[in-house]
Amino acid sequence: MTLVEKILAAHSNRETVSPGELINVRVDLILANDITAPLAIKEFRRLGIDRVFDPEKVVMVPDHFVPNKDIPSAEQAKMMREFALEQGLVYFEVGEMGIEHVILPEKGLVLPGDVVIGADSHTCTYGALGAFATGMGSTDIASAMATGDIWMKVPPTIRFIYQGKPGKWVSGKDLILYTIGDIGLDGALYSAMEFTGEAVDALSMDSRFTMANMAVEAGAKAGIFRVDERTLDYVKSRAQRPYTVYEPDDDAQYARTIEYDVSTIEPQVAFPHQPSNTRPISKAGEIKIDQAVIGSCTNGRIEDLIIAAEVLKGRKVNRRVRCIIIPGSQAVYLEALHRGLIQTFIEAGAVVSTPTCGPCLGGYMGILAAGERCVSTTNRNFVGRMGSTESEVYLASPAMAAASAILGRLASPEEVAG
Amino acid sequence: MKLKGKVHKYGADINTDVIIPARYLNISDPGELAKHCMEDIDREFIGRVQPGDIIVADTNFGCGSSREHAPLALKAAGISCIIARSFARIFFRNALNIGLPILECDEAAGKTDASDILEVELSRGEIVNTTKGVTFKAEPIPSFMLELIEAGGLIEYTKRKLAAGGGRS
Ligand code: SF4
Numbered sequence: 029m030t031l032v033e034k035i036l037a038a039h040s041n042r043e044t045v046s047p048g049e050l051i052n053v054r055v056d057l058i059l060a061n062d063i064t065a066p067l068a069i070k071e072f073r074r075l076g077i078d079r080v081f082d083p084e085k086v087v088m089v090p091d092h093f094v095p096n097k098d099i100p101s102a103e104q105a106k107m108m109r110e111f112a113l114e115q116g117l118v119y120f121e122v123g124e125m126g127i128e129h130v131i132l133p134e135k136g137l138v139l140p141g142d143v144v145i146g147a148d149s150h151t152c153t154y155g156a157l158g159a160f161a162t163g164m165g166s167t168d169i170a171s172a173m174a175t176g177d178i179w180m181k182v183p184p185t186i187r188f189i190y191q192g193k194p195g196k197w198v199s200g201k202d203l204i205l206y207t208i209g210d211i212g213l214d215g216a217l218y219s220a221m222e223f224t225g226e227a228v229d230a231l232s233m234d235s236r237f238t239m240a241n242m243a244v245e246a247g248a249k250a251g252i253f254r255v256d257e258r259t260l261d262y263v264k265s266r267a268q269r270p271y272t273v274y275e276p277d278d279d280a281q282y283a284r285t286i287e288y289d290v291s292t293i294e295p296q297v298a299f300p301h302q303p304s305n306t307r308p309i310s311k312a313g314e315i316k317i318d319q320a321v322i323g324s325c326t327n328g329r330i331e332d333l334i335i336a337a338e339v340l341k342g343r344k345v346n347r348r349v350r351c352i353i354i355p356g357s358q359a360v361y362l363e364a365l366h367r368g369l370i371q372t373f374i375e376a377g378a379v380v381s382t383p384t385c386g387p388c389l390g391g392y393m394g395i396l397a398a399g400e401r402c403v404s405t406t407n408r409n410f411v412g413r414m415g416s417t418e419s420e421v422y423l424a425s426p427a428m429a430a431a432s433a434i435l436g437r438l439a440s441p442e443e444v445a446g
Numbered sequence: 447m448k449l450k451g452k453v454h455k456y457g458a459d460i461n462t463d464v465i466i467p468a469r470y471l472n473i474s475d476p477g478e479l480a481k482h483c484m485e486d487i488d489r490e491f492i493g494r495v496q497p498g499d500i501i502v503a504d505t506n507f508g509c510g511s512s513r514e515h516a517p518l519a520l521k522a523a524g525i526s527c528i529i530a531r532s533f534a535r536i537f538f539r540n541a542l543n544i545g546l547p548i549l550e551c552d553e554a555a556g557k558t559d560a561s562d563i564l565e566v567e568l569s570r571g572e573i574v575n576t577t578k579g580v581t582f583k584a585e586p587i588p589s590f591m592l593e594l595i596e597a598g599g600l601i602e603y604t605k606r607k608l609a610a611g612g613g614r615s
Contacts, residue, residue: 050590063471067514070474074601077608093472100472149512149536165514165540171604179590213459214506218535247506249535302459389468389511408510410463412486 030185030282031252032220034274035160039143047184047283054177055085057138059146061128062090062101064166065108068147071170081176083116087137089128090120092385097392126357126383129153129241129325134359136266140255140273145169145178150325150407152243156236157263158255158273160220163244183249184283185220190227192291197441199335200235201327201405201425203227204242205296206288209306217247219283222276224254227290233262234331241326242407245303295440297403298423301411309428309440319350319402320433321414322426323381324388327405328356330363332426337369339430339445345377346436352394354381378433390414396421403432447568447595449526449547451498454491455560460503461510462537466519474515476522483519497524500566502558504530508537517541527566529573529584531555542591543600549573551584568595 029037033045040051060068065088072080080086088108093101112119120131129150132138138154144161145151147169154161164178172178190203208215221243228236236253243251253259255273263271294308322328322336333355345351353373355361361383364370373380387394388406396402396415401422404414409421424432427441434444464486466479473479484491501507501520507530508516517540520528528541528548541548547568554573558564562577569592571584587595597603 050588063468064512064514066474067518071601075605075608098472104472104474147512147514149510151512163512163536165512165517165536165543167514167543167600168539171600174604174608213509214532214534217506217532244536247509247534389463389471391468408461408463410461410510412467413463417486 029277030280031158031222031254031274031276032160032185032250033182034276035141035143036182038274045182047182049182051180051182052177053143053180055145055172056142057144058086058169058172059128059132059144059148059151060088060166060169061092061148062094062105062108063092064147064169066104067166068169068173069107069111071167072173075170075174077174080115080117080173084118086173087118087132088112089125089131090122091125091127092389093391094125094384095122095382124358126360127325127328127385130328130356130360133157133237134357136263136268139263139267139269139271140259141271145172149244150241152248152251153237153241153325155240155243155250155252156233158253158259160250160252162250183218183220185222186216187222187224187282187285189285189287190223190225190290191287192227192289194227194290194293197295197427198290198293199425199427200231200238202293202296203290204239205298205303205306205423206293208242208246208304209296209298211246213245213302213304214247216243219248220250220252221246221248222252228253229256232331233258234329237329238326242303245407295425295428297428297438298409300409300420300422303408303423309438312438315401315422315438317349317403317432317437318400319352319394319396320429321352321354321387321394321402321404321406322429323354323356324385324406325356326407327426328354328360330360332405333360333364333369334367336426336430337372339427339441340376340378340434341372343376343434343444345433349433349436350394351378351433352381352387353378354386355383357383387414403429403438405429449498449500449566449568451500451526451564452496453500453502453558453560453562453564454495455558456501456503458504459506459509462508462513462516463510465508465516466513471513471515476518479515479519480522483523492523495524498526499524500564501525501528502530502555503528504555505532507533509534512536514540514544517544517546521546529554542594545595545599547595549584551582554582554584
């Protein structure tokens with residue numbers, strides 16, 4: 029069995045499972061946010077029961093439109109807060125908050141071998157920890173909050189092997205953008221993506237989160253990494269409960285195996301209006317930008333901010349560009365403060381926001397006008413994603429976003445920082 | 447269950463951001479959401495759609511965010527069924543869970559035009575294009591999912607399961 033099949037078998041009390049089988053899976057953690065929780069709560073109430081199956085296994089995070097951007101958002105956040113407190117769920121108020129997919133791993137709430145379902149498509153981020161994590165809708169979450177289990181179809185696994193040594197400015201973001209560009213928006217539809225190979229072994233945890241995060245952009249049900257020393261290092265100081273490390277069998281069956289030589293991959297940028305519309309930066313041409321956003325559940329972690337600061341240090345953001353930097357959590361914010369990154373950003377002429385999803389989904393804190401272009405470290409650039417349907421979003425790494433902010437056009441970090 | 451309606455035709459990769467833009471996600475009332483359904487790719491949709499109408503699309507319909515607001519908005523706008531070459535998996539679950547029937551059918555997606563009239567027999571997976579006088583066979587809905595639809599969606603199904611002493615593992 030593959031890694032994913034091992035985890036699913038263990039959570040459905042079966043010796044083995046195989047792709048295509050419909051199984052009932054026990055879940056270790058259930059997640060919802062200020063957009064999806066209100067619908068889930070309404071549906072939960074219809075079930076006619078009073079309590080969730082286990083309050084310690086249900087997490088609610090206000091992150092999309094908080095601190096509340098307007099009155100309707102305030103109502104939604106209030107509904108979620110009241111339910112979370114009434115039920116005694118795991119809940120983070122704004123002073124402790126962050127983007128769900130940044131804080132759950134950070135707080136040790138997701139551990140290797142877990143099955144996690146979340147009413148958010150980027151729940152797949154936790155695959156970086158060797159967990160099986162997948163996004164669902166609010167009704168699925170409502171049902172799972174009641175029963176502690178969920179129906180699922182066992183996905184086939186596609187194995188991606190990354191060989192070689194990446195160039196200086198090539199990050200996890202570039203590898204995943206390259207991969208999505210190669211296989212397309214539905215290249216891994218209904219499947220799990222397993223990321224392996226020497227280049228992946230050398231990646232930091234933050235870069236692995238970035239890659240797993242965007243598995244859904246290729247249609248995947250989950251993205252997953254094997255647990256190694258780096259994973260265990262990350263988890264050790266955070267875990268407050270036991271966990272199990274699963275390994276794929278030597279004779280595991282993969283639907284496909286795709287190999288890449290990362291030494292030939294340049295920094296990537298996804299052009300509007302699809303994450304799969306990627307090009308190497310050398311083929312981007314002259315694209316002037318009005319805004320740069322560095323943050324989100326894809327690239328709002330400390331490594332991302334360190335790299336952005338390396339590029340921005342001692343330089344100035346182009347005077348035509350709004351550079352918006354959003355740490356993914358209060359912990360990331362605090363560490364950036366200790367390291368002097370926040371000062372670097374402000375001196376460079378960037379604005380630094382409290383953690384929030386904000387502009388990533390066109391909520392607030394950086395909405396685009398018609399005709400404007402933004403280079404962003406987020407994960408989607410669909411029509412109207414960050415504001416006007418006549419605006420454009422270009423997806424890239426934090427290094428490229430920072431370099432572009434300085435030059436006022438899409439630019440390779442190499443041009444600025446060598 | 448037999449459905450009948452006029453076709454609205456779309457291409458590949460219709461994502462949930464265009465089905466219902468995030469700027470409306472501070473509301474969750476289906477009727478309110480429906481007013482803005484599809485407005486970022488098809489401004490005329492909401493003026494044109496009639497109760498019972500059917501969407502026919504290419505591959506990967508409903509990709510992107512997990513927002514259940516997307517199938518809810520489509521259903522509240524009057525859409526009775528969606529037929530596509532393939533669906534994004536979260537959208538697939540969400541649609542079934544809220545009782546919006548969806549069918550995968552390559553042939554129907556390829557040979558149906560906007561404004562054609564379709565008749566759909568869900569349990570048999572049969573799609574009749576009465577405008578063109580042709581019949582298509584969709585991928586059969588797995589029996590477990592038919593059970594879900596017949597129960598009236600996942601919540602009703604879970605209610606039954608809880609009543610029978612299931613779940614709470
Ligand atoms: S940062 Fe963007 S992609 Fe991530 S959870 Fe928030 S809205 Fe979704």
